[in-house]
Amino acid sequence: MQTDLSTTLGVEHAVFGFTPFPAVAAAITRAGGFGVLGAVRYTAPGELARDLDWMAAHTEGLPYGLDVVMPARKVEGVTEAEVEAMIPDGHRDYVARILAEHDVPPLPEGEASGWRITGWMEEVARSQLDVAFDYPIKLLANALGSPPPDVIARAHDRGIRVAALAGSPRHARHHRDAGIDIVVAQGYEAGGHTGEIATMVLTPEVVAAVDPLPVLAAGGIGTGEQIAAGLALGAQGVWLGSLWLTTEEAELHSRRLTAKLLAAGPGDTVRSRALTGKPARQLRTAWTDAWDAADGPGPLPMPLQGLLVAEANSRIQRHEVEPLLGTPVGQIVGRMNSERSVQAVFDDLTRGFEKAVDRINRIAGRA
Amino acid sequence: MQTDLSTTLGVEHAVFGFTPFPAVAAAITRAGGFGVLGAVRYTAPGELARDLDWMAAHTEGLPYGLDVVMPARKVEGVTEAEVEAMIPDGHRDYVARILAEHDVPPLPEGEASGWRITGWMEEVARSQLDVAFDYPIKLLANALGSPPPDVIARAHDRGIRVAALAGSPRHARHHRDAGIDIVVAQGYEAGGHTGEIATMVLTPEVVAAVDPLPVLAAGGIGTGEQIAAGLALGAQGVWLGSLWLTTEEAELHSRRLTAKLLAAGPGDTVRSRALTGKPARQLRTAWTDAWDAADGPGPLPMPLQGLLVAEANSRIQRHEVEPLLGTPVGQIVGRMNSERSVQAVFDDLTRGFEKAVDRINRIAGRA
Numbered sequence: 001m002q003t004d005l006s007t008t009l010g011v012e013h014a015v016f017g018f019t020p021f022p023a024v025a026a027a028i029t030r031a032g033g034f035g036v037l038g039a040v041r042y043t044a045p046g047e048l049a050r051d052l053d054w055m056a057a058h059t060e061g062l063p064y065g066l067d068v069v070m071p072a073r074k075v076e077g078v079t080e081a082e083v084e085a086m087i088p089d090g091h092r093d094y095v096a097r098i099l100a101e102h103d104v105p106p107l108p109e110g111e112a113s114g115w116r117i118t119g120w121m122e123e124v125a126r127s128q129l130d131v132a133f134d135y136p137i138k139l140l141a142n143a144l145g146s147p148p149p150d151v152i153a154r155a156h157d158r159g160i161r162v163a164a165l166a167g168s169p170r171h172a173r174h175h176r177d178a179g180i181d182i183v184v185a186q187g188y189e190a191g192g193h194t195g196e197i198a199t200m201v202l203t204p205e206v207v208a209a210v211d212p213l214p215v216l217a218a219g220g221i222g223t224g225e226q227i228a229a230g231l232a233l234g235a236q237g238v239w240l241g242s243l244w245l246t247t248e249e250a251e252l253h254s255r256r257l258t259a260k261l262l263a264a265g266p267g268d269t270v271r272s273r274a275l276t277g278k279p280a281r282q283l284r285t286a287w288t289d290a291w292d293a294a295d296g297p298g299p300l301p302m303p304l305q306g307l308l309v310a311e312a313n314s315r316i317q318r319h320e321v322e323p324l325l326g327t328p329v330g331q332i333v334g335r336m337n338s339e340r341s342v343q344a345v346f347d348d349l350t351r352g353f354e355k356a357v358d359r360i361n362r363i364a365g366r367a
Numbered sequence: 368m369q370t371d372l373s374t375t376l377g378v379e380h381a382v383f384g385f386t387p388f389p390a391v392a393a394a395i396t397r398a399g400g401f402g403v404l405g406a407v408r409y410t411a412p413g414e415l416a417r418d419l420d421w422m423a424a425h426t427e428g429l430p431y432g433l434d435v436v437m438p439a440r441k442v443e444g445v446t447e448a449e450v451e452a453m454i455p456d457g458h459r460d461y462v463a464r465i466l467a468e469h470d471v472p473p474l475p476e477g478e479a480s481g482w483r484i485t486g487w488m489e490e491v492a493r494s495q496l497d498v499a500f501d502y503p504i505k506l507l508a509n510a511l512g513s514p515p516p517d518v519i520a521r522a523h524d525r526g527i528r529v530a531a532l533a534g535s536p537r538h539a540r541h542h543r544d545a546g547i548d549i550v551v552a553q554g555y556e557a558g559g560h561t562g563e564i565a566t567m568v569l570t571p572e573v574v575a576a577v578d579p580l581p582v583l584a585a586g587g588i589g590t591g592e593q594i595a596a597g598l599a600l601g602a603q604g605v606w607l608g609s610l611w612l613t614t615e616e617a618e619l620h621s622r623r624l625t626a627k628l629l630a631a632g633p634g635d636t637v638r639s640r641a642l643t644g645k646p647a648r649q650l651r652t653a654w655t656d657a658w659d660a661a662d663g664p665g666p667l668p669m670p671l672q673g674l675l676v677a678e679a680n681s682r683i684q685r686h687e688v689e690p691l692l693g694t695p696v697g698q699i700v701g702r703m704n705s706e707r708s709v710q711a712v713f714d715d716l717t718r719g720f721e722k723a724v725d726r727i728n729r730i731a732g733r734a
Contacts, residue, residue: 198587
């Protein structure tokens with residue numbers, strides 16, 4: 001699978017794989033795709049440097065990228081404690097009630113809640129970039145709007161292309177005007193934060209909106225047939241995130257969560273504000289049901305919801321409390337039915353793509 | 368575009384066009400596609416016979432079909448008046464308030480409210496079929512589940528294939544078990560009644576669920592590129608409904624509604640229960656906003672909502688009250704930007720498909 005973009009970036013296949021796990025990102029790159037490591041969980045700069053060292057040692061000189069979460073507008077002078085104080089008591093009580101109903105134990109003594117909103121703050125993203133710019137990354141992706149102009153300029157100075165996710169043609173035009181090089185059109189069916197427009201409609205809309213900038217199709221893509229569909233829609237590549245969660249290299253740290261992913265059907269996800277305060281697709285669980293319930297208080301806006309539920313989610317994950325256990329994942333979870341190596345998954349993608357091309361050629365009378 | 372299904376049905380292109388307008392359905396068939404006439408608006412059998420006579424005279428012996436709305440389970444012995452009596456006064460007051468807020472005049476004297484729930488009732492659908500089975504239709508599609516077994520048997524006796532819409536793999540398996548010949552996988556982005564699963568994911572899920580039955584991809588398809596995508600996903604054809612609403616042959620009877628469709632973007636639809644009580648994608652209007660409002664009473668279940676709002680919708684349409692004026696339509700409304708003949712639209716579809724195939728072949732290194 002070769003497009004102008006994949007040729008420019010020097011990858012064999014126009015398949016971009018987003019993952020929070022270095023072993024997965026490196027394996028995607030080694031398989032001939034473009035691995036993109038999600039940085040949001042690295043709140044200590046030392047950890048990111050360690051994993052980027054590991055990536056450099058395990059990618060055979062092939063290209064890979066980094067995905068950060070950086071708001072274009074800086075929130076000045078607000079501490080986490082000040083944001084914390086904005087959370088209503090009723091919401092805290094509701095979290096406590098859900099946890100009590102499901103007998104969720106506290107975290108073991110000395111074990112801190114992992115994720116805080118700090119990972120979503122510009123300072124943290126900037127410290128991640130200070131580290132990352134010392135490494136030979138070829139792409140910097142931003143999941144939360146366009147990065148600030150100085151970050152785009154720094155990336156361009158180093159020959160790093162900048163990508164940003166868009167859920168609508170309007171977002172996409174905003175990215176283009178900000179100087180972004182690649183737009184990832186993320187459809188409704190994708191895992192994580194999504195808009196309302198499905199990939200089938202969004203991809204050509206975004207291609208038309210930012211032409212001639214290259215567009216990656218994201219959302220609902222987990223087979224070679226779906227890759228062919230995304231490319232037929234005018235994308236210069238595809239962006240896959242969910243599919244890697246059940247690979248052997250993924251470090252989910254919860255067998256029960258992996259089992260839930262393997263068992264889930266395409267209707268078992270929900271676009272809910274339960275996790276971050278913004279609509280994000282994830283496994284439907286007793287947790288998302290509680291936040292979407294008509295008689296509940298409903299989720300708080302971002303970033304309050306993320307802060308409110310951070311410790312609860314750590315406890316749920318730490319103790320693998322099955323009914324509440326979830327993760328961001330797209331509707332393709334219905335096709336994620338076995339645990340295999342990244343290489344085996346990638347081989348299926350390229351084989352499926354070739355078969356889809358054969359099929360389309362037969363239909364077009366060109367076989 | 369030739370698939371096993373299009374060859375069996377004797378059409379040049381595996382493009383199925385659903386429309387409530389005979390002139391559009393006939394033009395789709397003449398252009399080399401498969402026109403499917405929606406029957407739900409024909410409450411008097413004479414009208415349907417008149418329009419099927421017209422279709423027979425304007426399709427040059429080429430194949431076409433009929434789409435009915437027939438529930439698999441019969442609601443015995445309930446009259447429309449009895450259903451009326453189940454509507455709460457608060458909901459009637461709310462309808463009156465919305466109409467008053469927008470100064471919607473009553474219907475002119477002697478003019479009856481057009482659409483009633485009768486069109487959704489089995490008796491009416493059966494009387495439509497008694498008419499239709501005398502005509503050389505080649506396909507009978509049902510928008511509301513599998514038709515009753517005797518209807519499927521009557522169709523098969525006459526060599527008519529039976530299709531049914533499905534929003535999930537579970538629906539699709541149910542159709543297969545009921546003896547349906549063709550499953551239309553209708554994705555989230557489609558106009559009218561839809562489920563939550565997007566076309567990109569739903570199509571291959573349904574193909575796998577009912578293999579070897581042929582599947583049509585529906586939802587989000589309005590260009591040749593999108594047709595190529597739907598076929599790459601394993602469909603044996605595509606099912607397009609929204610696209611024809613802005614053709615020259617369509618009889619929308621409201622210039623303001625046509626103008627709204629031409630101006631709308633992909634984010635200007637909403638999946639709302641405002642129209643029938645079941646989630647149906649339509650233009651977002653002050654009407655859908657009123658029914659989705661947190662401080663409103665919310666829609667009633669089907670069939671109550673349809674009955675509740677029938678006269679109001681007739682008044683809104685009759686007087687073209689712009690803020691409230693809407694129609695079922697899919698997210699591809701964003702690409703419906705000019706009024707052209709069905710033939711011109713169809714030519715664009717086939718040209719766009721060929722270009723998409725060229726593109727995929729270049730990407731696959733086969734050009």
